[in-house]
Amino acid sequence: MNFCDECGSMMKTEGDAWVCDSCGAEERRDEAEEAKTAVTTQGQEESEVVDTSDVDAADMGPTTETRCPECGNDRAFWEMKQIRAADESETRFFTCTECEHKWREDDH
Template sequence: MSESLFKAATAFCTKCGSILPLLQEFGSVKCYSCSADYNADNFNNIKFNYTVHFNTVTSATLENIVGNEPDGPVVERKCPKCGNDRMSYATLQLRSADEGQTVFYTCTKCKYKETENS
């Protein structure tokens, strides 16, 4: 048997240098490129660490969400419910690409919501 051409970490095949797949069967790992078999015991001391970061809501950000902060950019538009002349807006493409977008308006005073297809 010939000596390995590659010297690599256990995550790489020592015969062809390819990245080894995850355990496929109990007890062995098979290289996709050269079909070399490796005993699963060779991978016992490999550890993976993952960090998942979540958004955190603090009392200050919660006040901004439920407070009087606008939901987006503000335009001069009269609210049909309370008569306030300022509304915030957001846009989405809900219909097909050759049609206009849908604009969602929210009153900055009473939070009344209305939509407009532009």
Template sequence: METCDECGSMMSSMGDEWICRSCGFNYSDDPGASEDTIETVRNEKSERRSTQNELAKVRKKLKLVTNTVIPLSCPDCSEEGVSLEIQDNSSPEFVCEKCDYRWKPDK
């Protein structure tokens, strides 16, 4: 069974052609491909899966951070209890648990 180079989903074999069921990416088996070429492709796929697994672990850790209350005082209401919120493509923000005031950490 092959995995898609574009999206990582499982591919189906139709004769000498492999087609991704999810994104439609396809390629043909090359009967003249050398074992070195085939092994290189397998290694690249393995490295890509490894990188995707590492990214998933980092994302999981970041979610844990965002759910943690930090013992800091809010600059707006002076109450203690702040969470760190990290969103995709955005810099992190502190959020007061009491008044919902938001601010960026000092750099």
């Protein structure tokens, strides 16, 4: 990933050049330098599904005020987990205190 020296915007690749969508500045790509900083997901483990069906309510953790999309109840247990790349925000998992419906919220 490169940032424009002129305006600071993120640049994209077009063939053998980095191009800024904001101001149109261009610079040549250095493939040897890019290869040293390339990021891959190879070797990373898939996140596991966590089964909370056998966990007592007292052990579920904190609750918050949020509306269950299934039954309309206004309280849910919650927890946050980092399931994507470290530079992305955590995912919030909710379990309704009434019907035990489970859902998640991601920042977009």
